[in-house]
Amino acid sequence: MNILVVTMFLRSGRMKHVSIVDYGDGSNLEEKMNEWILTNEENLLEIIDIEYTQHGNMFLATITYLEKE
Template sequence: MKHVTIVDNTDGNTLNDLINNWIEEHEEEILEVIDIDYQQYGSMYTATVTYEERK
């Protein structure tokens, strides 16, 4: 399993777009997305994508 964290320093509305773009850009490397965990730290929004990498 691997993890990547994506950060949105605006209002958090673009975080899903950032995640979807990252998944599309790396779809050849991703076997399966296991989980997406969202967190907010003040005005900073993060999403940690847990995925299984293709071998």
């Protein structure tokens, strides 16, 4: 699984972005995303947004979330 994590520091906590990539037809992207959420559930304070994008045969899900401190 290809994952990229970006951290932003806010006054009220840490906002992070994680991007998960799938190639081909993108049919495994939702499964990969749900697997990441379940694996990291105990560290998640709140999922703020999930954005899906496609660039040719590359499918990307970017999850914006607040991490527990």
